[in-house]
Amino acid sequence: MRYDLDDLRLFVHVVTEGSITAGARRMLLSLPSASARVRSLERHAGVELLIRERRGVRPTPAGVTLLRHARDVLAQTALLEGAVAGYARTSSAPLVLLAGGSAMHRFVPQALVSFLRAHPDVDVTVEECPTPRTVRRLAEGEADLGIIQDDEAADRDLRTEPLGDDSLVVIGRVGGVLAGRGALRYREAAEHPLIGPGRDSSLQRWIDKHVGPHAPAPRYRTHVADLTTVITLAMAGVGLAVVPSRAVAEHTPVETCALQDGWARRRQLLCWGAGTREPSAAVTALARHLRAAAGAEEPTRLDAPPRPEEP
Template identity: 75%
Template sequence: MRYDLDDLRLFLHVVDEGSITAGARRMHLSLPSASARVRALEHHAGVTLLVRGRRGVRPTPAGSTLARHAHEVLAQTALLEGAVASYARPSAAPLVLLAGGSAMHRFVPQALVSFLRSHPDVDVTVSECRTPETMRLLAAGEADLGIVQSHEAIGDELPIEALGDDSLVAIGQAGGVLVDRAAVSYREVAEHPLVGLGPGSSLQHWIETSLGANAPAARFRTLVPDLTTLIALAVAGVGLAVVPRRSVAPESAVEVCELTDSWARRAHLLCWGARERGEPEIRTALADHLRAAARRGTEGGSSIVDGHQS
């Protein structure tokens, strides 16, 4: 037996709505036309698919089986159509997004998930990049969007907007030396064993640059390549760590303490490239997803992807 895909779609709508009338409306069909299609489907199947009543319809056991398999058939058909159609579409250059490690740790992955799911025809190239290099590439028209640090974004020739707080905090084992402390200076933090990020990290570079010649002598028990490992070590009590507040999941069993140093106050900015490299509305859509993800991070959203350094 050959099944018509539109008949299967109609049948699923009817089952979902519990009404042939509502199913017909979703398929933009008249009620007589939809009823005829359903009857023809039952005739070809050789079984009753719907129990009709005064309050609507419900599937018979055979109808439920058909609906389950129809879902699978239509899902596979959509994948087939998308795969084949991709060869017919003109190839377009992917959007280029640049961001530092702090943004990469949490809200950039969240934004990418939502954006790429809602724009299956658009590709995005993402690179971890320090703010000065990001600003250079944006000004040169080699990137579409960049997430930069407020304290390093120099120059006002590029469109730029506030995106969210990225201030630094000290973290340590729950019930440890930071317990009941609301705020602490970096110099106090450095009196205890520390864990930190490696020398290639933009966060570690920022801390060292900010401290300059006044840097206290600190004992780093280990230097690790990413925030995920760093936070795990601090939670386990290996040492205190300085991390962006937004990188710490709300449910983490860890003491979080404000840093009183002025250089710990930072913010993420969204910066736009100097030249349009593709369709303007697509770049705007990606920016919208980044803003939404940044808001979720501020409200305590959870991390999807870990493993990037800051």
């Protein structure tokens, strides 16, 4: 047997309201049309479904059974429609955002929360990616936005804007070897056991690139995948750690010393992909949420990408 979904909806409304007239009103049908549909449903089922009384209708035992299953069918149909509609709502490919581990640690997640809540019909693919690879992918049009270090996109025809300071500091347990120190050089920190980020992480690559051949070979107690674990281990006194200052939340119980080496002073830039000369409203909105999460001001350059108002 095949049942018409509108007939099942009508039947549910009729039984719920206790009246064919009221059920017809819920379905925006005329009374004759609703009555004809109910009679057709009964003929289709081969059994009486309603007991018609002077003041309304009530279901027969067969009608009670049909009511229960009709509600289940209609509920499952609604779930099916919602699941399929979820794919139809996003009419374009997801935005692609690339960022290093420092940005991924705190403000990228904050930006994603606010952006995805404000734009339920826009999806975002986020990848952790070292700056050189991020720049290459942006230049080749493989990503919409990227967060990079300093001026590593200077030789590319890509638009950038400052997102804020990302300088490095050394952290260790409270009362440990850093107590009372305001700043030190990397060679001093490397005399102590260190906790390192992942060996292939953007931060570890940055450190290895800049410390130079004359720096003491550090002893790493361990390398861990994310900055949260690095900070937790340093806080526990397992070793010192070199991390971005903005990765250390306020009131974190650690000793913090600035690194005096020039390479430790870094800036983060928001970089626009080669395919975003005329960015979509979604890309522009994502950039705005990233600025807000990073605490950066809106760009004022005349050549900055246009920023239409968010809906």
